Amino acid sequence: MSQTDIHALLQRYQRGECTPEEIHVVDQWYELLGQERAPLQLTTAEQEEARASMWQQISARTHQAEDLSPPAAHRPWYAGSWRWAAAAVLAISAGLGAQNYLTRLATVPVATVPLEASGWQHYANTTAQPHTVRLIDGTTVRVSPGGQLKYPSHFAAQHRTVYLKGEAFFEVAHDKAHPFRVYTRQIVTTVLGTSFLVQAPQNEAPVVVKVRTGRVRVQPRPSAELAATPAPLVVLPNQQAVYSPQRNALARQLVAEPVQVASQSFTFDDRPVVEVLTALEKAYGVDIDFDAQVLTGCSVTLNLREESLYAKLDVLCKTLGASYQKTDTNILFRSSGCAAR
Template identity: 40%
Template sequence: MQDYARYDIKDFLADEAFCRWVLHQKPADNAFWENWVRNNPDRASIVITAKELISEIHHAQHYLSEDELQHELQRLSAARKSATEEMEYAESANDGVAPNWLSRFSLALGVLTCLVVLFYFYTNSPTNTSQSQISQESLKDEKNEKWIEVTNNESITKYIALPDGSSVKLSPESKLSYPAAFVKNEREVLLNGEAFFDVTKNPESPFKVYTSDVVTTVLGTSFTVKAFDQDKDVRVVVKTGRVTVAANAPQSKTQEPEKNELVLLPNQQVVYHRNEQKMKRSLIENPAQVGPADITSQNLVFEDAPVAKVFESLQKRYEVQIIYDADLMAGCQLTAELGQEPLFEKLGMICKAIQARYEVIDGQIVIHGSSCK
């Protein structure tokens, strides 16, 4: 285990694990570094500065060709060799104490090392394309497995059965690539276009759908991914279960910090805006009831029922989160029969009865109202 508490900026720049965290933001790495910063608040500013430097270098490399990047590495390597010799001479002349400019140059050496690490990621990572998006061919080559590629050139949906028992409904003008056999603890497929996935549950083996912009991860659920190359947005819509969606494209320094990962529940969707490189979570236009048909077909009947019970029943039926001030609305009651009306129509009737209003924020329903006493 590295003693990160002793690290300065150049050490973080040269640390491969730290660079990997900044570039890929994997959940396990996020958990480790967030916990480490909490336990070492005095090093937080150093970590932030190192992250910004890595992001700047990573962003800059997208404007260089591979030949230009190689040339820059060679040039910096020569400068590093020359500076090291000067530093050794200066230390000898000053009884082992290097002048300030040499200390500052050590940071430049750290930046060089960081650039070398980034070049390694750039040329070897499966997420490398002209915009640092996933290269599907690279992923196939990296896995060194036999892959099956299915292209739907028909005008109707094509059904695909995957090796683990999961199923895919591939939309027209779409392409799906997957291994002939999934390896242990790993189920990964590549999608160009649109498809509905019904994934067999396996907690020991997450199921991942890679597109050019996002990675969708589940254990067992049903959801739709729409990611046509010509579209401005990528959309992931959840029907059942829990889905994690992570952005694949780099963030620009000029943009505000953006969550690189969002968790979706039933009736929620995330839209990734390619131009802005931002993700936005919301409810789908017409949320559907979740559960067996014999239950969802039954009307919800309330007679002088506390509004809290009404909201709780809707949350269970639609698996959506409804946020309201329970103390403020403790005296609110409702008498009504709610049938197969759309969810938002039900909410409109309820809010009208208790003189409240609702809005959808970040995939959740927020009720604004006052006391009914």
């Protein structure tokens, strides 16, 4: 490994641009400490420079988190991020075989892991009621009973990142220049400004991200135990991403009960059915697939103010003699038209 390679890795650490795979490799180095491995091909001068550079960035960060972390035996799953940097120094010092690891990293396109935030705080909701935590950027997080949230007093320069165990509802303050990221044990959810619910059970049950407004990107975190990582998904209002750890599968679905996301009147006085369906799409942000040509000439008089989306569709279908079907991402509305009426 050349001195240039080491400099590149250390600079990524210092800028907070290391990938989860790189972090995992460092964690692997930590686990290898004390075991016999093929020596790393570094000169003595290169090892000294690597060690000095690593410790420079460690000293700037470790004091921000270690004093907030519980003892190692009781430390939660996300509290090991500061150990990784130290592990890298020890690994380089011990001469562990890392060259093959680094060669593999360049081909893995994954989300970056934050390292530049400061003053990490930890909130655990031990009550029987949801509790709202307000972050420095104006984002609010409604943490459900049993949920745990780790968040910084001041966000990093290029991103806003928090860590979650359990369930919480996020209303993210819009900031296009600083993406907001929610890390759970198995997935990363990235948004610009939106509201969404994250359910991250501590067991192997599916992890669910339900979007109310805006859009989010959901991406499984890479793991050495997995042969491949599913591709990320963009999730829209009233959709949810469901990640199954047991099957290593990520899927997009409609939520069970879509909520209204835009203001809309549902009183229609002899209005075209196409107009009614378009209004429902706008109000709930859900795509409704219908044949406008078949529905030409179909008009209805309805007052649907107090009904859910599916209840509205039930009333409309009963009036027209039509039907609808839910798919993973939209609703199929089918009618034979109104020519015979």
